[in-house]
Amino acid sequence: MEFNKRYELYLDYINEALEKVLVVMNTPEKTCYEAMRYSLMAGGKRIRPVLSLAVCDLFKKDFSEVISFACAIEMIHTYSLIHDDLPSMDNDDYRRGMLTNHKVYGEGLAILAGDALLNYAFEVMIEDILKSTHNMLMRVKAMGFIAKSSGVKGMIGGQVVDLQSEGKKVPLETLSYMHKCKTGAMIKAPVVSSAIICGADDSQISSLSTFAEKIGMAFQIKDDILDVEGDLSTLGKNSGSDVSNDKTTYTTAYGLDGAKKILEDVTNEAVGAIDCFGTEAEFLKDIALYIAKRIN
């Protein structure tokens, strides 16, 4: 199947699942559900859950095996964006062409809606584990991998380093560590957790890990490039914000052309890492190229 068509198919499956998994309850805390949904259903590429499903396909398993975990990962990603956009962090007014959560619901509620999404991600995974009649151990392991990836040793740690680097010239190794944690960990999480649930062996998990690490890097480098080249209409946020915040990025460190060269190398390494899966891995390889070429 053609890449775009398959991506759409995954996307539809994911959006339908997200639609069902988070329903607004008519209880006193209703606004919290609305704020959670506002950001969760704001669209976006859904690259993380798409990776979950693609890996599931690679192992010829039914999507129902991994969909709860895929939704949970998207919730964790969404909460991190809500908190990242807050005035005390990046202070962004727009995200995906829409007002950010705190601009609509106020700062207090945006913090709580973010907290609730992180918490709900675990609720959803645990419920899935309890209702599955098989494979409990593997599911708990997959959830453990996701939890580590989103925590202080992963995504949150990266955000802390990012916050502390603002307005400073930071060493390149710090930049690379920060990206590995902040963006990389939650790109790796869907790939590895899905592989664990689908019964991948150690060598397969290792290949997929390398693939995920490389596309995680590519994703961040491309983000930095887009921040310089993009504009509000395609990017949905003000471009150049990293430069104006005086942040170290791949483009400020290596120049625009240097960053593009690294992006190309890293993308090739990602593709090479999953050669062992043969033609079955075609879609995952295309994702790597898609990340490098995307315009928003």
Added chain:
Amino acid sequence: MEFNKRYELYLDYINEALEKVLVVMNTPEKTCYEAMRYSLMAGGKRIRPVLSLAVCDLFKKDFSEVISFACAIEMIHTYSLIHDDLPSMDNDDYRRGMLTNHKVYGEGLAILAGDALLNYAFEVMIEDILKSTHNMLMRVKAMGFIAKSSGVKGMIGGQVVDLQSEGKKVPLETLSYMHKCKTGAMIKAPVVSSAIICGADDSQISSLSTFAEKIGMAFQIKDDILDVEGDLSTLGKNSGSDVSNDKTTYTTAYGLDGAKKILEDVTNEAVGAIDCFGTEAEFLKDIALYIAKRIN
């Protein structure tokens, strides 16, 4: 054993476990660990993990069965305090006689340290489940109960209602719903999760649930009374802050004497709910009395 002595024994066991479970790593995100520890190790009554251990004792099980879950619950409680104290929420400068997290580390880091504590709570529970050689299903169920208690249907939902009620006269049923979620859910969580792990039957869980609901109510009523009666030296925060924020509380709704009468009734109901356990439940009954009588 005398109540105070036994409480101290539990407290020591808990503080030692917390000390070990969250170690500051010498990595670029070091400050995040420090901010997490600053609030987690700030002392306090540790009433939630004490309840976990007391229920564990009731079923004559080893503390090692439940200690990870007890620590996780204290982490969730702590993160909720950090976020609650933020300028966009309660805007408190002091907590337990110390500067609040955001006053020491700044708002951005305080938000992330809170996020990290919530996430770490799940990391710790999952790790415990994966290393335990028995009882996996019951542990996952217990974690699921905790997750629901801390989420949008529980504690966070209560915080949302609290935030939305500020400066408004809210109906009493909203007040009671808010407390049930905001405070009650995370008092019930250690009692019920510990009972599940220790193999309690449905009727025992039901009795302990009622007990926990009642002491949760008592806890909140006492908090409202202390907010009127307490002062900075014993309470560790500015008293009268609810009144100055124009919040509906048990004391503004029922008057100080009315609130004290409700507190007495609810405490008696808590004690009555666990009569079925006989003298073994003496300590839990004493906790109910302790909550009603505490001065901070």
